[in-house]
Amino acid sequence: MTETIAGNPRVSLTGYATASAWAHFGFEHAQWFSTLRGRALFLPMHLGCRALRTVAPAPGAFTETLYWRHYWFSEWAKSQAPGLAIEIGAGLSTRGIAYAQRHADMHWVDYDLPDMVRAREKMLAAHALPTNYTLEAGDLLAPHLGAALTAPNNARVIAMTEGVTDYLDRAEKQRAWQAIASLLKRLGGGRYLLEVHPRDRIERFGPAAHLVLDALRRISGRDMLDQLCADTGEAIALLKSSGFADARVLPESELADAGRAPPPAERAFALIEAET
């Protein structure tokens, strides 16, 4: 087990809300992780968003945005046809389990901090997991994350963090992205997907965005607005200075359409694909 030196387990609370959102939206196996705590966080927020939608469509689509983010990450993973997929800060996602069940020729590894891994293990005890799926304690900010992993034969390696790095300040983001870039390089090169909520997008949502950021500040103990990148350009520059050879915002044309929720007219995040 990787030694935990600086992870922030406080942010795992929001992972319970997203797990119940994913169960609500029908993602495969997501009901395994939909807890009372998650529903108590998600359902009032979802009903509030629905009520808000008629007067303020953009912030009113917030809970649907949770659907789209998760959906797009999963679609991106599928499109890469990886031999090894590494998700860090997986929280209560079942994406890796569902993917590994369908693709026996690849290996999916979910990492999270020890408390979250223990919570997942408890909830997974009643379910049979595919042998090509692994859940491990691992800290994005600790040295040697993924040291035991080996490169697949002639197949792509991918890494993902969904809902993780915006909780980190700039120095931590850099350490996290350096850790991912060096892991991918050691495994022969690969691609990394993350979302960023740049300040210039957040500001478009007005007071509603500040209410959400304030709630996240209380949960995470961090001044969220201060530590977000100013724009996607800053995030891309930071990724490149952390060891990625290239990074780009995924354009709308590459984000597949889906039918279970109305697409957000505006979203507060951009998806960035980086490559070593």
Ligand SMILES: C[S@@+](CC[C@H](N)C(=O)[O-])C[C@H]1O[C@@H](n2cnc3c(N)ncnc32)[C@H](O)[C@@H]1O
């Ligand atoms: C906001 S939750 C997001 C979880 C999930 N990816 C989602 O989209 O709902 C952030 C997750 O990152 C994990 N985390 C926080 N700091 C971490 C670190 N340094 N290394 C690994 N995981 C971390 C938390 O335990 C939590 O599960």
